[in-house]
Amino acid sequence: MTDQVQKFLEIADDELILGWRNSEWTGIAPLLEEDVAFSSIAQNEIGHARAWYELAARELGTTADELAFDRRPEEYRCSRLVELRLVPDWAATIARHHLYETADEARIAALKQSDDPEIAGLAAKIDREEAYHRMHAQMWFERLQDEPRFQAALEELRPLLDVRDEHTPELAELWEEMTMVRRSVAGATW
Amino acid sequence: MVTEEQVWNALAEIPDPEIPVISLVDLGVIRSVDVSRDQVRVEFTPTFLGCPALEVMRDAMAARISALGADAQIEVISDDSWSTDRITPEGREKLRAGGFAPPAPREVGGPKLVQLQSNAFRCPYCGSQDTTLENIFGPTPCRSVRYCRSCRQPFEQFKTI
Numbered sequence: 001m002t003d004q005v006q007k008f009l010e011i012a013d014d015e016l017i018l019g020w021r022n023s024e025w026t027g028i029a030p031l032l033e034e035d036v037a038f039s040s041i042a043q044n045e046i047g048h049a050r051a052w053y054e055l056a057a058r059e060l061g062t063t064a065d066e067l068a069f070d071r072r073p074e075e076y077r078c079s080r081l082v083e084l085r086l087v088p089d090w091a092a093t094i095a096r097h098h099l100y101e102t103a104d105e106a107r108i109a110a111l112k113q114s115d116d117p118e119i120a121g122l123a124a125k126i127d128r129e130e131a132y133h134r135m136h137a138q139m140w141f142e143r144l145q146d147e148p149r150f151q152a153a154l155e156e157l158r159p160l161l162d163v164r165d166e167h168t169p170e171l172a173e174l175w176e177e178m179t180m181v182r183r184s185v186a187g188a189t190w
Numbered sequence: 191m192v193t194e195e196q197v198w199n200a201l202a203e204i205p206d207p208e209i210p211v212i213s214l215v216d217l218g219v220i221r222s223v224d225v226s227r228d229q230v231r232v233e234f235t236p237t238f239l240g241c242p243a244l245e246v247m248r249d250a251m252a253a254r255i256s257a258l259g260a261d262a263q264i265e266v267i268s269d270d271s272w273s274t275d276r277i278t279p280e281g282r283e284k285l286r287a288g289g290f291a292p293p294a295p296r297e298v299g300g301p302k303l304v305q306l307q308s309n310a311f312r313c314p315y316c317g318s319q320d321t322t323l324e325n326i327f328g329p330t331p332c333r334s335v336r337y338c339r340s341c342r343q344p345f346e347q348f349k350t351i
Contacts, residue, residue: 033325036335040327047240047331051268121269128270128300128351129238129331135303136326 005059006077009067010164011107012052013078016068018100019045020174024087041133048126055119069182073167073175080163083171094140095153101137103161104130192260197223197230200254207243207250208330211288214247218276221267230260235272237351238331274351285348286314291336293348301350306334313338314345321345 001009022042029035053064060067081100086092108130111123144150182188201223202215214220221233232251236244248264255262274293277285282292291314294301306323313321318340325335334347 033327033335036325036329037327040331043240043242044238044331045240047238051239118269121271124270125239125268125272129240131300132326132349135301135306139303139326 002059005056008052008056008059010077010079012049012056012067013076014082014100014104015045015049015052017076017078017171017174018082019043019049020178021082021085024085025093028087030090037136041136044129044133048129051122051126055122065182069179073172076167076171076175077164078167078171080160080166080168081157083168083174084157084160085170085174089153091144091147091149092153092157094137094144095150095157097133098137098141099154099157099161101130101134105134192225192228192230192255192258194223194225196258197225197232197255197260200258201232201251204247204250204254207246208241209285209288209290211284211290212277212281214251216278216281216284218278218281219247219272221271225260228260229263230255230258231263231265233265233267235267235269237272239268240331243330272351274348277348289314289345290333291345291347293350296350311336311347313341313343315343316341 019042022038022045025038026035026042029038049068050064053067057064057067081096084092084096086096105127108123108127112120112127114120114123198215198220201220202213204214206212206214206217217237219235219237221235222231224231224233232255234248234251244266248266251264252262273296275296277292285292291311294305294311297305303326306326309319309321311321312319313336316338318338320339321336322339323334324337324344328335328346332349332351334349335344336347337344
């Protein structure tokens with residue numbers, strides 16, 4: 001696997017897993033607006049995951065669905081930050097959202113400079129959608145930045161961002177939920 | 191023998207699955223139509239990558255083209271070539287009439303929170319500029335929710351992309 005395919009998988013895995021985690025707020029967020037926001041952000045992230053999986057799948061001779069759902073949990077390349085189940089901790093959720101969007105912005109900015117027009121074009125499109133996630137993260141960061149609980153969550157979560165080789169048991173639990181239907185109906189196409 | 195014009199006309203009859211007041215042609219998501227003999231190749235640019243209506247749009251285009259007696263090849267182009275600036279003037283008017291405020295023009299560097307919070311967005315019902323941002327996110331990825339203080343009506347604002 002080339003470094004580039006590895007990079008696509010890292011991003012796709014991050015977006016897929018975080019998309020699932022964000023969707024866990026659907027119906028139970030502290031404000032109705034945040035139910036809508038986290039559901040919409042989750043939907044975007046999973047759309048981005050699919051786009052990167054499709055690029056990786058073409059290189060690897062497989063499909064986006066197989067990459068997303070048919071690997072073992074230990075094969076995922078996502079950051080430990082996105083694996084954690086943070087519901088019902090709102091301060092930690094916003095801390096993760098802010099840490100992730102900040103790091104993702106730098107990663108996407110680098111891909112926008114790619115010599116490959118397909119990669120640069122996809123990164124540019126994703127960046128326009130992510131701009132809305134960043135605004136949302138920034139708005140909450142400003143509201144919570146003086147809260148000790150929020151500060152503590154930022155300190156606790158920040159070191160997890162670059163950990164990709166060791167996964168938490170929470171990823172395996174999420175994988176069970178995420179792939180349950182696919183594993184139970186072998187060979188199904190949707 | 192199918193003509194390019196017939197294909198464009200057929201595609202112009204397909205409503206957006208989530209905002210049916212506007213057609214796919216009005217929405218500007220059809221980048222090109224290429225006809226050679228009975229093969230029709232359409233380049234289609236998604237609005238948002240996570241939009242669940244993409245497959246519905248693709249299937250609807252293929253069905254309309256098949257109904258013209260041609261083979262459809264729908265190519266999805268996931269790059270930055272679609273922007274809300276591609277929505278046609280007719281499309282913008284149809285959005286407004288349907289209660290959706292059309293998107294602000296794309297600005298260099300993308301939208302900023304301070305712009306979204308400004309009251310320069312017009313209410314599609316009464317035309318007032320006295321509106322506030324309620325939520326950056328709405329019922330679909332492409333919409334925000336605003337509130338008009340003049341007619342006290344919440345409304346959906348198409349996001350600038």
